Every structure is written in C-alpha cells, then in structure tokens.
Amino acid sequence: MSLFHAVLWLDHHEAKLLQFDADHVEAERLRAHSHHTKQHGSAVRSEHEFFAEVCAALQGITEVLVTGSRTAQSDFRHYLEKHRPQQVGQVVGYESVDQLSDKQLVALARQYFVKHDRMNGVPTPT
Template sequence: MFHAVIQIDHHHAEVLHFNATDVERIGLNAHGSVSRRHASGVRTEHEFFADVCKALEGVQEVLVTGSRTGLADFKHYADKHRADIAKHIVAYETVDHPTQGQLLALARQFFLKHDRMAGVPTPT
C-alpha cells in the first residue's frame, strides 16, 4: 500500500497500511528483556524500532504519531540507522492515544492535504 500511519511509544506500535478502501493493521510490542551490556534498554529499544521499520518497508509515505519522547527517539533511530525508511516519513505528529478509527481518519485527512500540496494525486 502507498500510505501508512504509526502510533508509537517505547513499548508498542500500531502500524496501519491503508488505501482508499482497505486497511491492514500490524501490532508490534517491544522486546521484554534488557541486555546486560546496555542496562538502559538501548539495545531493546533499537530492536523494537528495527521491527517497526521493517513493517514500513515498501511504503511510499508514512505519518508517525505518538508522544513527544517516543517520536523523538524513533526519529533519531530512523535517521541514524534506517535512512531508507526515514526518507519516506513525511511528518511526525504528537497525539495522545487515538483509537484505530481516529488514527486512520487523522492519517487520511493528513495525506489528502499533503498530497494536494505536493501536487500528487492520492493513489487509490
């Protein structure tokens, strides 16, 4: 699918791939263990963010939503470790725990405006 939206924090991500009529949901949870080498959980967080990036492979435009810290940490990871995915992320929006329906409505509205401003017709 052409578009995706993510609701992410440090423990869970909900990825919605969608087009005008269909939605595919992928739920991802952070790995539960903390490595001995990085007691802060850095490695665990990187593994989780890597899984999220893998779920975005092949998507042309991505909107990432979540808390400020979750967005900042994911953006830092994607920019540093997954430039191939980061170039497809068109925006980061701070939102507070929307339902799946609210998230999808927000994303559809966002991409309609985004694609019009870019002069790109939204694919069906």
C-alpha cells in the first residue's frame, strides 16, 4: 500500500506516527528511552537517540505534518536541520496541538493536506 501522507505527534517522551490515505490508517508509536547518567549532556544524547528513531520511522514517507507542543516541534526541527538535512523536505508543516486521539490527528492532517495540495496544484481526490 502506498501511503505518502502522514501526521506525526510528538513530545519529548513519545511520538505517534499515523500514515494514511483516503481509506486506510497505519499507526506506529515510539517512546523515548530514558537512561540518564551523571555524564554531562546525557539528556540531550537521549533526546537525539529518540529523534533518530523518529526519523528512521519517517523513511519513505513523502509528506509529514509535525504536530505536538511548540517546544518539542522546535527541538525536532533543530535536530532535523542539524543532523538529518536530507529529511527536512519531508516535513511540509508544523502545527501546535494538544495530545489528540488518532482519529482527531488524522482528521486534522487530512484538512491540512487538502489545503497544502491545493496550494501546490495537486487536484483534490473525489
């Protein structure tokens, strides 16, 4: 199945990745592994490991809407730009939202992508 739209909800502890088309939704959940040590910067290292897992889950997805808290989005965007510049183009937008159900996230993303596709000249499927 070819699912090229996705919505990612994330905070600093977990992420929900929902890939979808008109009829199907595939969900994947990722959790940060907290193994803080007394070593300087271990929290940053743990965050980078988590964001690396999220980036790996995004492989092969054409367009992703990133949602979640403003801080988590900002940190993820910075991580992408610095460590995964080849994936920056996958992210078509950022939206700050509270934690939503899977259905609510997909509904939000579908509305977003209808507008996004229209702005890019992609006809709306009927």
